[in-house]
Amino acid sequence: MQRTRNIFLVGPMGTGKSTVGRLLAAELQRPFYDSDHEIEARCGCRIPWIFDVEGEEGFRQREIEAIASLTAMDGIVMATGGGAILRPENRQCLRERGLVIFLRTSVEQQMRRTMRDRNRPLLQCEDPEQRLRALFKVREPIYREVAHWTISTERRSPRAVVNEIKRRLRQ
Template identity: 55%
Template sequence: MQLKKVFLVGPMGAGKTTIGRLLAQELNLPFKDSDREIEERTGADIPWIFDVEGEEGFRNRETSALEALSQQSDMVLATGGGIVMRAENRTLLAARGIVVYLATSVEQQVLRTSKDRKRPLLQNEDPAAVLQKLLDIRDPLYRDIADYVVETDNRNPKAVAIDIAALLANK
């Protein structure tokens, strides 16, 4: 199997980090997370970056991190949910690796993110409405660049990782 890089895209709560780590083990590749990379480069967590620099500042850092990460050797990369909002990011993802869209329902997202206080976009009265609005905008963008779409609702992360590894083995 001639693997380049595997980029996991999808909404927050889809399981990109959890499934990404398991998939990296399955494929015997290093695992990277674009949000962790941004935090390491900045020396601050994502909520702080949003507070100080706003979403635009965070998106600039995200594009810079993606540019650097996508040039590295083979890996599994979990990306932030909003990475597809910039055309240049979509171009980089599609051109430099295999893109797997981890699709999930808003209901699952709410369940998986309800106790997470490190998600700046969800710190409001109606997280489900925010998640639905984001999904309405981003789902077509995820699908546009995806080589594979894999549903994660009510599925064991290890089983999802094994399924993705099987898909990639047949590529």
């Protein structure tokens, strides 16, 4: 199988980036990182708390720092937060330092996967489905721009997605 320096998973919340990333890393015998978990570990608090105290801007600055250091590593699989691609610095690090895979799914699938998750500050609103649609409208072109590959996770098991990634890596 082709040795790709790093593999980075991008996409909206609820597309399976963390689950697919963990499975893929295990299959490829590589370390796995989740940029959101790394941010929490570095600051010693949960992401909703960062949003409450520092706002989205404070969180995004922490995200830039985490992604810069994680992408500088070699031979990793990393899942990013859904909004990581909003900052040009992050897009540059991701695109230049590894293979970027956009995991794509429908808003309906995102709703099913995230509706009970209280650790998603952007969904703590009156109409989470409308919020997801608005986020996707803005972010989807950016995901496509930064990604080398796009893979659908719609109604597919994480194992099926991992198998597709491995098949593409072999080609």
